[in-house]
Amino acid sequence: MKYRPVPKMEWKERFTYVKNVVFEADELGQEGARFQIVKFLPHTTIEPHYHEKVREIFYIRSGNGIIRFNGQENRAKADDIFLCEPKDVHEIINDTDEELVILIFKTNESPEDIIWPDGHSQP
Numbered sequence: 001m002k003y004r005p006v007p008k009m010e011w012k013e014r015f016t017y018v019k020n021v022v023f024e025a026d027e028l029g030q031e032g033a034r035f036q037i038v039k040f041l042p043h044t045t046i047e048p049h050y051h052e053k054v055r056e057i058f059y060i061r062s063g064n065g066i067i068r069f070n071g072q073e074n075r076a077k078a079d080d081i082f083l084c085e086p087k088d089v090h091e092i093i094n095d096t097d098e099e100l101v102i103l104i105f106k107t108n109e110s111p112e113d114i115i116w117p118d119g120h121s122q123p
Helices: none
Strands: 012-014 017-023 034-040 044-049 055-062 064-069 072-077 081-084 090-094 100-107
Antiparallel strands (some): 012 017, 017 034, 034 100, 044 090, 055 081, 055 100, 064 072, 064 090
């Protein structure tokens, strides 16, 4: 059994959000698997991107915002779940005054598997 108290987690900045990787592949017993909590501050966005192999399950924990998949806009709110499949171009937009918190489970992850369609990486 493993236990991670959320209030004691260390948050790391990445692109336009902060995240905490709760469990890595070795703890999950599956190469390329990862479970993380991601917080988008008010009025932040992660630009459109996709993955060749990664699948991501997004569980909206709190807040609300826009998640676009392949140009289709979805208003995401607490307790919504989305499956992002390989090559789905997706972006997350927190257009509110509140934090947007998403629990993300990934499979087949590798550090180089993030593609920015416009050719640049997010600052």
